[in-house]
Amino acid sequence: MNPIFKILSNLGNQVTSRIWRLGSATRLFLLTLIYSGESFKRIHLTIREIYFTGVMSLIIIVVSAFFVGMVLGLQGYYTLQKYGSSESIGVLVALALLRELGPVVTALLFAGRAGTAITAEIGLMKATEQLSAMEMMAVSPIARIIGPRFWAGVISMPLLASIFSMVGVMGGYLVAVPIIGVDHGAFWSQMNVNVDFRFDVINGLIKSFVFGIACTIIALYEGYDAPPTAEGVSRATTRTVVTSSLTVLGLDFILTSFMIAH
Amino acid sequence: MAQKNIVEIKNLSFGYGNRMLHKDINMVFPRGKVTAIMGGSGCGKTTILRLIGGQIKPKAGQVAVDGKIVHKQDRQGIYKLRRKMGMLFQHGALFTDLSVFDNVAFPMREHTKLPESMIRDLVLMKLNAVGLRGAHKLMSTELSGGMARRVALARAIALDPDIIMYDEPFAGLDPISMAVICDLIRTLNDALGATSIIVTHDVEEAFSFADYIYFVADGLVAAEGTPKELSKSKLPFVHQFVHGEKDGPVPFHYNAPSYKKDIYEPI
Numbered sequence: 001m002n003p004i005f006k007i008l009s010n011l012g013n014q015v016t017s018r019i020w021r022l023g024s025a026t027r028l029f030l031l032t033l034i035y036s037g038e039s040f041k042r043i044h045l046t047i048r049e050i051y052f053t054g055v056m057s058l059i060i061i062v063v064s065a066f067f068v069g070m071v072l073g074l075q076g077y078y079t080l081q082k083y084g085s086s087e088s089i090g091v092l093v094a095l096a097l098l099r100e101l102g103p104v105v106t107a108l109l110f111a112g113r114a115g116t117a118i119t120a121e122i123g124l125m126k127a128t129e130q131l132s133a134m135e136m137m138a139v140s141p142i143a144r145i146i147g148p149r150f151w152a153g154v155i156s157m158p159l160l161a162s163i164f165s166m167v168g169v170m171g172g173y174l175v176a177v178p179i180i181g182v183d184h185g186a187f188w189s190q191m192n193v194n195v196d197f198r199f200d201v202i203n204g205l206i207k208s209f210v211f212g213i214a215c216t217i218i219a220l221y222e223g224y225d226a227p228p229t230a231e232g233v234s235r236a237t238t239r240t241v242v243t244s245s246l247t248v249l250g251l252d253f254i255l256t257s258f259m260i261a262h
Numbered sequence: 263m264a265q266k267n268i269v270e271i272k273n274l275s276f277g278y279g280n281r282m283l284h285k286d287i288n289m290v291f292p293r294g295k296v297t298a299i300m301g302g303s304g305c306g307k308t309t310i311l312r313l314i315g316g317q318i319k320p321k322a323g324q325v326a327v328d329g330k331i332v333h334k335q336d337r338q339g340i341y342k343l344r345r346k347m348g349m350l351f352q353h354g355a356l357f358t359d360l361s362v363f364d365n366v367a368f369p370m371r372e373h374t375k376l377p378e379s380m381i382r383d384l385v386l387m388k389l390n391a392v393g394l395r396g397a398h399k400l401m402s403t404e405l406s407g408g409m410a411r412r413v414a415l416a417r418a419i420a421l422d423p424d425i426i427m428y429d430e431p432f433a434g435l436d437p438i439s440m441a442v443i444c445d446l447i448r449t450l451n452d453a454l455g456a457t458s459i460i461v462t463h464d465v466e467e468a469f470s471f472a473d474y475i476y477f478v479a480d481g482l483v484a485a486e487g488t489p490k491e492l493s494k495s496k497l498p499f500v501h502q503f504v505h506g507e508k509d510g511p512v513p514f515h516y517n518a519p520s521y522k523k524d525i526y527e528p529i
Contacts, residue, residue, distance in 0.1 A: 133355035
């Protein structure tokens with residue numbers, strides 16, 4: 001075969017297979033929404049999944065947020081003091097966290113911590129025929145397995161992002177006020193004046209809500225679509241992290257441009 | 263009036279892509295009987311169970327369960343049919359996050375509005391039937407292969423199905439567990455008045471309890487009959503399979519060019 005033709009044919013295959021996967025992930029997403037009523041009838045399952053995906057992710061979120069906040073405090077102070085506006089450190093830390101770092105870093109950590117767990121769990125359930133068994137018992141795995149995990153992810157993500165931003169501000173405060181010596185009143189009052197609830201806090205929450213949908217559906221789809229072998233599940237888990245991270249960063253740009261344009 | 267045959271497979275063809283797994287297969291499964299489907303690994307035995315359960319659609323022909331053509335049913339229709347079926351998967355397919363008790367209770371909780379006290383009694387009865395009442399508090403991950411298969415059997419009969427399907431129920435079991443499962447298949451079938459369909463390649467076990475046996479090879483029903491008839495069969499495939507001969511109509515070697523050619527000709 002002509003090598004150029006071979007390259008083009010491979011490229012075509014790659015593109016069509018990605019479009020096909022995007023289509024079947026969208027189909028899973030829509031089915032999950034359609035079956036949501038049935039999923040909510042078993043609300044205890046969603047609560048249990050919020051514990052596994054949300055509560056169990058708290059430690060990594062809190063610790064990361066604290067360090068991110070402290071680094072922001074240090075870096076922010078270092079730059080701001082050059083311009084004589086070190087009192088604005090509170091605003092810088094809060095805006096950076098609420099608008100960007102809170103939603104984005106939380107989503108990246110969520111994909112690594114909870115997303116991989118979801119993919120591996122669903123992939124193994126498929127490999128051990130548990131999903132087929134459920135289907136044969138006339139119980140929809142989408143309503144019973146996928147739905148609760150999806151809603152747990154969507155509910156957990158904005159909550160985790162809020163906690164991330166809150167703890168991050170604490171970290172920034174710790175570095176800026178007690179350690180560096182920025183004025184306590186200036187730190188909080190500047191933040192109070194310059195952070196807008198609608199455009200900063202709510203927009204950050206909207207972002208993390210969208211990231212919650214994207215990360216969770218990617219993790220669920222990769223698990224649901226994984227070939228039922230050890231290698232298949234391991235590849236699916238890796239794909240979850242890679243796809244989720246890239247999707248979050250891409251979506252962040254799109255959402256930010258809409259929000260700033262507005 | 264209830265049909266004589268609870269499951270009927272007519273002119274069924276199925277395959278993946280261009281590779282046909284079944285070509286114009288006909289089978290009937292009479293009510294109350296234990297019927298075995300036998301054949302070598304990869305001949306599409308399990309696929310027949312999946313076609314009966316409506317998990318996949320045939321390329322041609324049809325599967326009828328209780329007079330209803332499976333692939334023409336909508337989702338609700340298929341789910342309604344599946345409530346009449348119980349299936350034992352090859353490795354049990356127990357839900358690993360649930361206990362033995364909750365696994366057996368699962369179909370009851372999903373499909374009935376029975377009070378928890380009644381579910382408890384029913385689950386213990388089902389587990390007692392497979393000899394594992396004492397294990398109801400264990401997690402499914404704590405069970406041996408044979409025990410897991412028995413719990414899965416209790417779960418498969420949880421809603422007293424009309425049809426019980428077994429996918430390789432003896433695979434990887436020790437002789438004692440094998441004998442237990444063998445005995446349970448016949449006992450449960452007769453006690454529940456159900457119809458059993460067993461996919462297996464274990465000749466001795468299948469011949470000991472089945473009422474009728476189908477042999478599948480090369481996508482066709484190669485032979486069929488009662489165990490007595492088949493044990494006397496002179497058909498080369500049946501003879502090779504029943505006596506476990508390594509060469510015959512099913513060759514020992516996978517399709518390959520001549521040995522000499524492969525060895526002496528440079529790649």
